[in-house]
Amino acid sequence: MFGSTTWENDEHVSGDSVDLDTKTIRDVRLIKKRPKPVLKFILAFGIGSFFFLFPIQWNGQTTIPLDVVVSLTQEAFPTFVEFLTLGLILAGGILTTISMANHHGIVTISDRTVDRFELDYWQTSNVFWIFRIVGIFLAIPIFIGQGPEWLLSENTSGIVWGGLLLTIALVIPIGAVFVNLLAELGGLQFVGALSQPVMKPVFNLPGRAALDSAASWLGSFSIGYYLTRNVFDRGGYDKREVFVICTCFATANLGTIGAIAAVLKILHVFPIVVLLYLLSVIITGIILVRIPPLSTVPNEFIAEPDPEPEFNGSVGDYSRFAFNEAIKTAEEGASIPSSAVNGLIDGVKLTGMMLGTVLTIGMAAVTLNEYTSVFEVLSTPLVPVLSAFGIPDPQMAATSVILGGAEMFIAATFAVGGDLITKVFVIIVVSGQAIFFAASAPMMVDMFDDIPIRFQDLFVLFVMRTVLLIPITAALVHAAVFMGLI
Template identity: 30%
Template sequence: MADSDSSTAGAHATAASDYRLFLRFAIPSLLGVLAFLTPMFEDGKITIGLAILSNALAALMEGWLGPIAGIVLAASALLSIYATTTRARRTPGGLFASLFDIGTPFVLVRIVGAVFAAMTLFGVGPEWIVGENTGQVVLFDVIAALVAFFLFASFLLPLLTDFGGMEFVGTLLHRVFRTIFRLPGRSAVDATASWLGDGTVGVIITSKQYEKGYYSARESAVIATNFSIVSITFALLVANFTEIGHLFIPFYLTVTASGLVAAIIVPRLPPLSRKRDDYWPATGKQVAADSGEGLSLFRWGLQRAMKRAAHSPSLGQLLRDGATTYAEILFGLLPLIMAIGTTGIAIAEYTPIFDWLTFPLVPVLEAMHVPEAAAAAPALLAGFADMFLPAILATSIESEFTRFVIAALSVTQLIYMSEVGAVILKSNVPLNIFELAAIFLIRTVITFPIIVGIAHLFVF
């Protein structure tokens, strides 16, 4: 009798524990879906919850976000100079080093970004830097919006990615990944996290998996260049900036559809098709067999989600990680956008370089019935320098159709050297800059007609 009571008590305890784990998975994940993926209405337009929060903060801080960003960029440059020059006298590692001890080339970029921001704030300098269509657009429109946007995104994104939601979705998709994308089933989790999370984080995860022997050289290169897309939050920012935020749902569905087609085709073409299935020499192949035998995909996904939830971060860890992510964006990403974005727009606005490079594309765009083809053509290639540059160039285009196409293309091109491309080159993923340029062009050729076709048939 005692043994029976003990068994019953143990069963109840296990059930209670499983129920708590289920709630720990379900509640944060659903909140993440509510913040990032659930359509909402604001002023009669469809958007998502995160955008409503960031818009409210931007309205509250109107006129202040630009100067605040200028101070942040100046601090980034000064602290980077200090960290680089005092490296020998400091203990290696730590958050300060990861943020500011970044190497001379990146320090120079941060200095340029800070100088451009200061010149723009004080209105001192040549028009191609401080003009209304160059430095002012980047600082007061782009960067100011980023400061508000990522304040919320940095802290809310873990709800979507760190409590089992990615494991659940990835498990449901694992057979599709194995069949269609020629990737191991276990990569579905990382690829899904890269797609819905942050592109640079996705590259870092992929590189670490390659170094640990879980991905081959080919698999790591394919995942890094086909699934490390910008986050949903950044895609929404692009949509809002190009004034198509009310079309965000069809916009992101278009990005997803064209991106999936590219993910099927691009790995089957050079240079990715020429990558070997060799593993990192220091570790060799460490892939374990997939588990889940005897379980339905749903039960297996739920099991993995609850296992992830059991090791999910505490509230304190979430706050620390969110603050770290926000600091990385403020001190790392914003200077890059200020320096490269201003320079890229200046080249586009004050030189004919982009016009020369893309002149042969104008008849192609006209044949595809893309309005304002001559104005749109330079944006097709500008994204290799910075993902936001096509969106900035699109602000001068009146046609909503064309702005929709440019915004969607800029997200699906994926490889932009101001961030994701630079992270790939710094990682151990076996790709060089010429291969990245080739993949960028291939993705453009594949996704552009798909985006135009969807826009013609279903959106406009």
Template identity: 30%
Template sequence: MTDISYTERGSRGSGAVKLILYSLIGIFVFFVPVTIGGKSTIPLDHAATAIVTHARPAAIAFVCLLIAYGALAPFVQGTWRGSVTGTIFSFLRVLGAVLAGMYLTGVGPAELFAPDMLPFLFDKLVLSVGLIVPIGALALGFLVGYGLLELTGVLVQPVMRPLWRTPGWSAIDAVASFVGSYSLALLITDRVFREGKYTVREAAIIATGFSTVSATFMVIVAKTLDLMGSWNLYFWTTFFITFIVSAITARMWPLAGMEHPADRDAPLPADRSRLQAAFDAGLEQAAIAKSLPATLRENFLDGLRMAAMILPSIMAVGLLGLLAAKHTPIFDVIGLLLYPVTWIAQFSEPMLAAKSLAAGLAEMFLPAILLKESDLALKFVAAVVSVSQVLFLSASIPCVLATTIPLRFRDLLVIWYVRTALSILLTAPVAWLAVSMGWLS
């Protein structure tokens, strides 16, 4: 008995060390600004910038390999025929690879080589995403792999049902979706839904309300809009706005009317306070987690696969979106639906704001690209809305449609509009306050 108790104490002690030490490392990498060479930003951004600056040829070669893999893999694996959307995006990734080749060889129409076209997409977005996502995937191993999410999930269980109409155990899913990969998060949500632990309404709320781009992608948006000097303000504003909007949309059509036979909440373990249960959950995860090298290897490979799928899409959908914004009225038309919202928000150029924010439907980066020269308040709103809208055609919408959750394309368009409008109205006052108080830099 003594030996067993000693073993258990040792296991809990080891788990506690992992939980505390690895979580602190993850928090430091993602949330603690460090000044290096006169530039203050988070360590993750410093690492990616250093590689681009000091090893640019190697970075370009690395990114090109990812793009080639992302373009070829669906055809080699045969997944391009899985669905209509899958087929469309498989060919778009091929187009993205061709565009990357055109840019690097200097072959193609002069218009595509304008500073805000292929050069911007490749140099400012693709290079950054291609490095930050795999590096960020490594860092996420510390943040999400050793109990911090489980601990946080148990602590916030009491607010999940009242605020977001989802069961207590969805807290882990929700937080993991925000700080991790939306594609992986959607796979988790779909799996739990197929196991019967989520109702249709709960699965739809989580898929459209929490499965947004990860913190690593938020770094790209902040860099594009020169907001890294206010990273923590941006991150936490986006975090809270995203979840506030999700709480509202959960009570609106079409989500509110979806099938929901009954609540399915798990009770708190007997004879344990919530804080005790939270630490137990964190320690249990830390104790059973894979070794650090195995976790880092697995996360890095996931990051490579994710980057490979996203990079050619950014090139293709990003360019098509920029060309559409420049030469067609499509975003003007969609922007008309958002114009009343941007007018209420009191932007100096409400129609420009509406048109640019509407472009987020095509690709979440487009508002950042189109508004990178705007005033500080509008750039901050664009940065938040790009993330809190959750849904966009270049990636997340096809991922949602690929799950077994019965969400129609029409439903997703309605949810996108409602989320975008609410995000603008909620973020604008924060932006004006931050500017007036000197919090934005």
């Protein structure tokens, strides 16, 4: 399962064949800074950073302007959002069916039509073709409110459709606008160059990966995936780097953690929760990137490789180089309106591609949780472990941790009646698990099928992350209690 040949592909470019420059930043020839590209970079970076990365207080929670825009849109145009979600699921299933029928020779479509409707984009595996079709048959009765009780229950479709899909249908397209401003007009290069001295030695990742991490932590894991996919398609990441970023850094966003903290009534210790959460995710990532399966993924590129050059230099040197690379990219890039429109189009396509899959797998997970005791049974072996680590309410905490593999919000809120230490422990562990089989896992598998990211590998990584997070989080929580922070 973990051998490097699992992910290798003769059609892709091996990282071993890529010449990576190593020099001092002072060796780089700086371009002449003309006013127009400088202004373009500053505006694009300012707009993208504000809407996408800048933390603000809204309704008592720490979130970002993008989340506020999405929330206000959902409140002001609920019917539109419902129709948009259904339309994207229908479009994704129909276009995938046409593409797959052409691929399997069931129908013959001209190359002109294939190119015009970008049908190759919708080609996938037979399994995900089925998922997208099943998504249509689930979406229609949920949309019209006619169907069996298990389908329309607030604890099944109420969570997957109402709490997840309606948000994704807006978050990705709107977020893609600002992601594209950062990715195409210099923001990615600027952050990447500044972060390289930290990301490379600690996580063996290019500096630009810091932007993906920030996107997930301050925005949404789906936005983080989109940005990673964007850079991957441009040759900026190899397969191993994508796998590491998605499974180690695309964890829960601070807005969601804040919402869960509000439900658990622990907002009074929210800053401590965030600090412990970030520490736990970073420590877990440092360990996981150095062991299989992540360490065995080959350094292959699916596009012409464009890796970051490795530099030596002072802080001032890195700052000058970062600004230089940003301006160079902005000068070569499209206008701000064009980049925004291109991002919106890409975001809509990506959302249509994945919504049916997320609905199908998400409904399966929450239905199992609602109508069977499978998760409670699975959590039984964890109870003595959590007791040994001094976690109060160990059965409650164990069930929450296991439920985290299905859906984070359900898992965390299961501990609503627990002790304060239990609540803090649970919210950190389930938020840091990163691999949720009702949402992020199918999204990863579908979005990165050319690596390929597979469910069996994600399951193993989920177990590994959980095994690491439990002692790390327990130690951090007890340390915070000892220091009187909790």
